[in-house]
Amino acid sequence: MTEDNAPKRFRVNNLVRYLDEDESVIRQRAAQKMGVDESELVDFALIRRSLDARHKPRFNYNVEVAIEDARSLGKLPGNVQPAPDPGKFAKKKYEPTKQERVVIIGAGPAGLFAAHRLAEAGLKPILLDRGQPVEVRGRQVSKLMHKGELDPDSNICFGEGGAGTWSDGKLYTRVSDIRVKHILETIVELGGPSDILWKGKPHLGTDRLVGLCKAFRKRLTDLGAEVRFGAFVSDFVIDKTAGGNLVKQVVLRDGEKIDCDRVIMAVGHSAREMYRWLASNNVALEPKPFAVGFRVEHRQQLINEIQYGKWAGKEGLPTADYRLTANLKDGDKKRGVYSFCMCPGGQIVPSPTQPGGICVNGMSHASRKGHWANSALVVSIEPDDFGAFGDIDGLEDFGGQLAGMAFQREAERRAYELGGGGYIAPAQRLVDFREGRASKDVRESTYKPGIAAADLSQCYPDFIIENLQQALDRFDKKMGGYLTNDAILVGVETRTSAPVQVQRDDESFQSVSVGGLYPAGEGAGYGGGIVSAALDGLRVSERILEELS
Incomplete structure (x- = not known):
């Protein structure tokens, strides 16, 4: 079949289904809206479903359909438009020409997705988190809930998956960015439910998030990333000999030093020790609402x-x-x-x-x-x-x-x-x-x-x-x-978002004070919630890949 003769795809928006109706009526209503017989729809895909409960509850649908012969359609009716080119949603591919050592601090959404993006492109990032993997972290959270025993390094806020692991797991954001689609698709690839791709208010829940974190860890290590827990970063070695400040090593609390070319700092909104280190070392940051x-x-x-x-x-x-x-x-x-x-x-x-x-x-x-x-x-x-x-x-x-x-x-x-x-x-x-x-x-x-x-x-x-x-x-x-x-x-x-924003350059995403240091995610003041934090981690990692490709 030539491209000219290929089925034409259309988006049909604002279709309605009431509670007492079967979901199959949406396909029928899409065909009616298009002015064709239902049999002429050679493909049908759900794009979005949302609930409108303001009066009599109803579901609103956006769908995508394909029609074999679209020549007879004439002028498209309201709420119908040509479907966007699938290539527009494709994830950009990077081919780094240099193999640099990138250390990522924090295994929350920003850190996980940054590490994943770098590892997909062939780099070998090192992901550090002060807390523990979810299977250990779960026991520590249980001790806090049932016995009042707090582990300051591994709890509801710190550990694999970040603060969002023990939450409702909301996956919606008001940010319009194609990377949001990539984030949701990655979650589905790792075992998340496919309905998050079309639900108006997708969420995971803590029980699913725990399993997802394990799958994410395996994917990272399979790609060649190194993932370390119980790795509390207490200091950085900054090279000041080249006429500026450039991060060269991260220092763990036990004294271990890890060489690095770049550091993505994705520490989450409760990393008070890190905020004090930044302030005491004159790294630019400012209070935020x-x-x-x-x-x-x-x-x-x-x-x-x-x-x-x-x-x-x-x-x-x-x-x-x-x-x-x-x-x-x-x-x-x-x-x-x-x-x-x-x-x-x-x-x-x-x-x-x-x-x-x-x-x-x-x-x-x-x-x-x-x-x-x-x-x-x-x-x-x-x-x-x-x-x-x-x-x-x-x-x-x-x-x-x-x-x-x-x-x-x-x-x-x-x-x-x-x-x-x-x-x-x-x-x-x-x-x-x-x-x-x-x-x-x-x-x-x-x-x-x-x-x-x-x-x-x-x-x-x-x-x-x-x-x-x-x-x-x-x-x-x-x-x-x-x-x-x-x-x-x-x-x-009190922990709705970070109390500071770590200042970074709008183009390079690096700290305006320390070269090679990339503040990212909610803890740095550039996200709020699972998806927006993950999105910022992708922005930062892709900027690094652009420089290395």
């Missing part, structure tokens, strides 16, 4: 009923989620208050990385079949807010560069004391919090170390508490029944 607050936990059945109304519990509907936002006037500024990392059917988990402080996060399994829903409720804060606690430890270190980190640590310290130690978290009934009264008791929570009834206003400066209280009224108007005293707040959520 982030958000803090608490985890709120509702009965999942309530969230289903609020979101789906009389259709709650109907077969075919996923476990309900939500996204809430409010922009409030706070003095001379607007302040955002919003839900973050909502975990349907999930549980609240402890995410501290240092003794004497407590912070929390959320996770879900792939099925999202748990009886409870949780989400962060957070308030955006700017660098000029970081001094709101007053004179706290670390606030003025390095000219205030790490003031955001000091703010996080102070909130975590207060929460730890309020909970009574042992990583027991302070908690408060939601209406009690809104009304400004301490809870006398709280129901049981999914947070396994345990919770203690408390007045959560003691965890933060007043402006954070007041903005959260005000936002709850708006949230209850958007989701009637959300503000209930059966719901509880658990404190504190």
